[in-house]
Amino acid sequence: MTANQRSLGIMTRCQGSHFVDKGYYRKLTQYGRKHGIRVFVFSPRQVDFSSRKVNGFEFRNGAWQSNVFPIPALIYDRCFVGPSYRHYKPFVEKLQNDRNITFLGHGLSGKWQVHQMLVKSAVLAPHLPPTxxxxxxxxxxxxxxxxxxxxxxxxxxxxxxxxxxxxxxxxxxxxxxxxxxxxxxxxxxxxxxxxxxxxxxxxxxxxxxxxYLELHTSDGTPFDVRVLVQKNGQGNWETTGRAVRLGDKQSITSNLHGGGKAVPLASFLSKHFPSAIVTRIDHVIHKLTDELPRFLEQSHGRLVELGIDVGIDTKGNVWIIEVNSRPGRTVFRMIDDPTAQLHSITQPVRYANYLMKERVGGY
Structure with a gap:
């Protein structure tokens, strides 16, 4: 297997050497190196298709260092969609259409498109708010x-x-x-x-x-449940972790970027709901997060991980609020769940390793 076939490129939006999530990518690089996979970060705007080279950054000797790499055989898409994404989109699409490149997963389009896919599932549709x-x-x-x-x-x-x-x-x-x-x-x-x-x-x-759904505690604190599901080293979906995100009482959302905090799911549910309702909520969340990634993948194409945001209203009804194909991992550090934190980082490399084996029929 050639060097570029054992490489994983993390595609993100770089402004020179500036890019977000450096701590996460550093850990991915270090974990990949242990398994013989060269992991580096690059911008889709820095790919030279004629030479099949790309300018990027690799974490070595305690620092991020620039280098020129062969275009990787596998790409982990962390190129967040936003107002400036139009400057990256043509380059991303060219990489997606390159037959020599495999994306670990393709980013989801907008919330409306995702809703239109999920509403076709008899299991998921009753848990989607009218939209x-x-x-x-x-x-x-x-x-x-x-x-x-x-x-x-x-x-x-x-x-x-x-x-x-x-x-x-x-x-x-x-x-x-x-x-x-x-x-x-x-x-x-x-x-x-x-x-x-x-x-x-x-x-x-x-x-x-x-x-508007009443997704708050009895004292008016908004909350939701973040469930991270990822492909593992056998190519199968697996739940990495679950946590509750709590917002400020003055807010209508529980997002961590709006000043929220996180707590473990089990203790939170037992504090706010009777035991019979806790059992039902837990069963429904498990059912939905088991069904959703497989069903969505059938319509959308390959995915590698999903952050599924679940709402629970004051009556204990469970709702699918949002699905994110480029999820963050901060929540598991905030609730001090080292197992979920470790898996959230290592699973993309394990799945990349699985895809590499699939490409060459084992090695």
Missing amino acids: DLLTLPALDGTLNKYGAAIIKPMAGTHGIGVVRIKEARGGYEVSGRNRENQPFRRLIREKKKLKAFVASFTAGRKFLVQP
Whole structure:
């Protein structure tokens, strides 16, 4: 097996030598080296297809060092989608279409596309909140039926741009996080002014609208459950870890980037729900997170890992809130789960090793 066939390229958005998640990629590099896999970080904009070379960075001798590498046989896509992704997309697509390259998994498209896939599953559909593309008539319909709505950007992350609109005495209470991830709350008295606010707030971006679900504890603390599922060294899906993310009482989301914290799932459930309901919740979460990656992969194509965000309302009903194909791992460090933390880092390399064996029929 040639050197580039035993290499794993972590594709991310680099600005020179600056890129996020350096600590995670350092650990991936070190774990890969133990297993004879050369791991390096590169930007899709730095690939030279004529020479089949790429400028990238490798962690050696205690520091990140630049180097020129052969285009790797396997790519781990950590190129987060955002406003500037359009500058990377053509290069990513060229790599995806290269027959000599295998992606560990392909990134999911927007929330709407994912919802359209998942709603076709008889197991998953009952646990998906009613979801529409945001239009003023769709918002009106949701408010009239449920009394409160959530609007969220189709391509948003970290709870940025998520807003609750709630019928209130004297008008509408609007609260959430703006584009700078700053919390806000205001009362808008007239329907006409509400429509003007929504048009201004969502300008230039596509949003979804859903009923507002009571995803909080009895004292009003918002929370959700992050479940990390990953492919293992045999190519099979496995749950790496589960944790609860708690938000600030003044917030409507529980995202860690909005100042939230994390706690273990089992102790949290037993504190907030009766034992019979805890048993049912645990069973449903297991059923959903077992079904979802396999079902989604059938429609979407190969995936390597998913962060599945699960909501639990005040009655103990379980909802699928969001699915992320480029999940973070901070939550498992925050709850001091060293096994989940270790697996979250090592599984992508184990799966890469499995794919390498598959490509050459064993070695």
